[in-house]
Amino acid sequence: MKKINMSKSTNLTIGDAFELYIRKCTVRNLSDKTILSYKQICARFFDFYDTRKQVSTITEDTIDDYILWLREDVKVSDVTVNTYLRTLRAFxxxxxxCDYLDPFKIQLCKTEKPIKQTYSDEELERLLQKPNxxxxxxxxxxTWVFENYLLGTANRIRTALNVRICDVNFNDGFITLQKTKNRRQQVIPLSESLANILQEYLEIRGGEPEDYLFCNDYGKQATIRTYQQLVRRYNIKHNVNKTSCHLFRHTFAKHWxxxxxxxxxxxxIMGHSTLDITKEYVAMFGNDLQIDFEKFNPLDKLNHKIGDGNKISMKRKGR
Structure with a gap:
């Protein structure tokens, strides 16, 4: 008769271990999008190392070989290698x-972080010029209002499209973000310039308090892809080749x-869980910081330069 010992099974395959890991992620209530990204990124490692092998066979040398394979065979940059490693390391x-694997340390590759791309002041002046x-x-x-909103709040596009009209508090000057990347409700300042733009926009847009602030042409919730395409067309029309919604977020951080x-x-304001990403912005764009929101806010700064334009009324859009 086999003697019972305290050690866990060492016969667990990589595939079985990964299924248990995904189950744990689901129990932790991670978003479907996050779990999908874990599966997609780890799939690259599974192309390199057979999931039928025992998980206990993975060693530090295995990870070194994987890094070399990514560089030499897959031809990816070290920045991309680190993206793969972060997700694999968590698994x-x-x-x-869980004692499925002997512990060892997994270190990321040293890389030079590229300067985050932003919109220049000249490009912003073109984009923020109020349409007739x-x-x-x-x-x-x-779309013009949406770009002003992204620049004035640093919201991610998914967060912005989940803001409802009732989430904008004009009286007290703040916006409540119900859906964020880290799934925590957040309250951010509402600048005077953005408040004026949104108030005029709502006179035209109409809608009920529970309706989404940024809608499709019929007043209903819009998709991320729809607004990505709107921003792309709008920017190209105004001779701005950069078309990423996320660049408004980087631009906000740069001006701050x-x-x-x-x-x-x-x-x-940017909703970072830690100061790590914030420190990257500080390292890229400067230091010696102060706290006056209105002075740093790029939307206020550029609107003062551009001017309010002709406040011509537009008929309220039908629902």
């Missing part, structure tokens, strides 16, 4: 914690740092 550290409300379509107008914004407030 393997889980295996180590007598001649433009509602689609063009709402250059104009001496407090890094702790920047962390809170």
């Amino acid at each position: 393997l550290y889980y295996c180590m914690d 409300l007598r001649k433009c379509t509602f689609s063009e107008y709402k 740092v250059i104009n001496h914004g407090d890094p702790f407030r920047l962390q809170k």
Whole structure:
């Protein structure tokens, strides 16, 4: 008769261990999008190392060979290698914690972080020039408002499209973000310039308090892809080749740092779980920070330069 011991099974395959890991991620209530990204990124490692092998066969040398394979065979940059390693490391550290695998340290490759791309002041002046409300379509107008909103709040596009009209508090000057990347409700400041833009927009957009602030042409919730395409068309029309919604977020951070914004407030406004990403912005764009929101905010700064434009009324868009 086989003697019972305290050790866990060493016969667990990599595939079985990964299924247990995904189950644990589901129990932790990670988002479907996050879990899908874990599966997609780890699939690259599974192309390299057979999932039918025992998880206990993975060693530090295995990871070294994987890194070389990614560089030489897959031809990816070290930045991409680190993206793969971060996700794989979380899975393997889980295996180590469960005693499926002998512990060892997994280090990321040393890389030079590229400067994050942003919109220049000249590009922003083109994009923030208010369209003629007598001649433009509602689609063009709402895209202009949307770009002002992204620049004035540093919201991610998914977060912005989940803001409802009732989440914007004009009286007290803040916006409540119900859906964020880290799944925590967040309250951020509402600048005077953005408040004026949104108030005029809502006179035209109409809608009930529970309706989404940024909608499709019929007042209903819009998709991320729809607004990505709107921003792309709008920017190209205004001779701006950069078309990423996320660049408004980087631009917000750049202006904050250059104009001496407090890094702790920047962390809170941008919704970073830690100061790590905030420190990257500080390292890229400067230091010696202060706290005056209105002075650093790029939307306020550029709107003062551009001017309010002609406040021509537009008929309210039908639902």
